[in-house]
Amino acid sequence: MTRKPRDYDDIPGTYVFDYERAHQGYHLNMFSMSLLKSENRKAFLENEEAYLQKFPMTPEQRQTVLKRDWLGMVKLGGNIYYTSKIGATLGKSFQYIAAEMSGVSQQEYADMMLNGGRTPEGNRSLSGKK
Amino acid sequence: MAKILAGVGTSHVPAIGAALDTGKAGEPYWKPIFDGYQRSREWLAKVKPDVVILVYNDHGTAFALDVVPTFALGIAAEYQPADEGWGPRPVPVVKGHLELSRHLAESLIFDEFDLAIVNEMAVDHGLTVPLSLMCGQPAEWPFKVIPLAVNVVQYPPPTGKRCFALGRAIRKAVENFDQDLRVVVFGTGGMSHQLHGERAGLINREWDNQFLDGLTQDPQRLVKIPHVEYMRETGAEGIEMVMWLIMRGALNDNVKEVYRFYHVPGSNTAVGNIVIENK
Numbered sequence: 001m002t003r004k005p006r007d008y009d010d011i012p013g014t015y016v017f018d019y020e021r022a023h024q025g026y027h028l029n030m031f032s033m034s035l036l037k038s039e040n041r042k043a044f045l046e047n048e049e050a051y052l053q054k055f056p057m058t059p060e061q062r063q064t065v066l067k068r069d070w071l072g073m074v075k076l077g078g079n080i081y082y083t084s085k086i087g088a089t090l091g092k093s094f095q096y097i098a099a100e101m102s103g104v105s106q107q108e109y110a111d112m113m114l115n116g117g118r119t120p121e122g123n124r125s126l127s128g129k130k
Numbered sequence: 131m132a133k134i135l136a137g138v139g140t141s142h143v144p145a146i147g148a149a150l151d152t153g154k155a156g157e158p159y160w161k162p163i164f165d166g167y168q169r170s171r172e173w174l175a176k177v178k179p180d181v182v183i184l185v186y187n188d189h190g191t192a193f194a195l196d197v198v199p200t201f202a203l204g205i206a207a208e209y210q211p212a213d214e215g216w217g218p219r220p221v222p223v224v225k226g227h228l229e230l231s232r233h234l235a236e237s238l239i240f241d242e243f244d245l246a247i248v249n250e251m252a253v254d255h256g257l258t259v260p261l262s263l264m265c266g267q268p269a270e271w272p273f274k275v276i277p278l279a280v281n282v283v284q285y286p287p288p289t290g291k292r293c294f295a296l297g298r299a300i301r302k303a304v305e306n307f308d309q310d311l312r313v314v315v316f317g318t319g320g321m322s323h324q325l326h327g328e329r330a331g332l333i334n335r336e337w338d339n340q341f342l343d344g345l346t347q348d349p350q351r352l353v354k355i356p357h358v359e360y361m362r363e364t365g366a367e368g369i370e371m372v373m374w375l376i377m378r379g380a381l382n383d384n385v386k387e388v389y390r391f392y393h394v395p396g397s398n399t400a401v402g403n404i405v406i407e408n409k
Binding site for chain 2: 007
């Protein structure tokens with residue numbers, strides 16, 4: 001897939017949900033959205049693999065859900081406002097998911113937020129020019 | 131005639147709603163936030179608006195990715211609180227204002243803002259958390275609400291300039307409405323937050339406060355901020371702040387800041403609140 005360079009490509013640790021990512025993650029996100037209905041949450045929790053088969057995702061996308069690989073979901077086109085519904089179904093908060101994605105324990109992440117959050121210093125640009 | 135009296139900017143963090151709904155508002159983590167909004171709540175109770183035009187974004191709740199409206203105006207009689215994965219929030223049904231919402235839709239479209247029109251939708255935390263923060267836990271919301279949903283999930287959202295211009299058109303439409311109504315506009319979302327990726331948790335206190343300053347001192351500077359700056363400086367999800375510019379556009383050039391509150395953290399987010407009155 002050819003993708004034209006974007007001004008936001010050099011923001012580190014960030015996966016802007018543009019049209020390319022929306023296309024790539026469409027079924028993963030629509031699966032996530034299906035969990036807004038309580039009967040679907042029940043069906044998913046009873047048999048995750050069978051439920052996931054109802055949506056035409058890639059096998060890799062299904063694996064990220066089964067493995068609770070929150071960052072992997074985002075890298076394969078998942079949008080956090082959608083994948084967080086998987087979190088809600090599993091009783092996991094936005095903050096839990098954010099800690100998982102940034103590779104620290106939930107306590108470390110919570111402490112970072114209590115101390116004012118992640119600083120923008122050194123986190124603005126991969127090239128370090130901004 | 132109807133009149134816009136003031137604007138309110140506020141974050142809409144879902145965990146704040148959950149804290150209130152589960153009786154945790156008095157806990158040390160959440161208390162500073164609810165205390166910080168106390169003056170805004172008192173102010174709003176005195177202003178007693180008839181209608182709030184509430185600018186917010188849906189988070190994959192009423193709208194999915196199959197159709198993505200950039201601006202969607204609700205013209206329904208009521209809106210049910212949505213089930214976002216853990217059951218609907220136990221908050222009152224949101225009542226619309228049929229006549230003013232129809233007038234707004236018609237006026238804005240003839241003013242060349244080609245809105246999507248919504249006759250039925252559930253409203254998620256983006257709309258109900260600001261109501262909770264500004265009104266507490268009443269049995270009924272004390273005013274009618276006209277929801278204006280803005281896409282900020284699918285990149286690109288509308289520009290700040292377009293948002294401000296829409297606010298201007300809203301002001302004109304309200305002022306041409308022939309009922310005596312007191313109207314307040316809420317712009318919601320933000321402030322700094324990034325919810326995804328390795329950079330999750332980014333907070334930029336300095337940038338946020340400059341944005342709050344700019345709302346009264348130099349809104350034309352804010353209108354020119356490019357999307358990449360919001361994302362780089364305030365986190366990818368900080369781009370929600372373009373919605374505050376609809377609120378600002380709906381106010382007069384001459385305004386005064388009545389109150390401001392800023393607190394980190396509300397879960398992953400910098401919680402900001404500002405009350406701005408027309409002079």
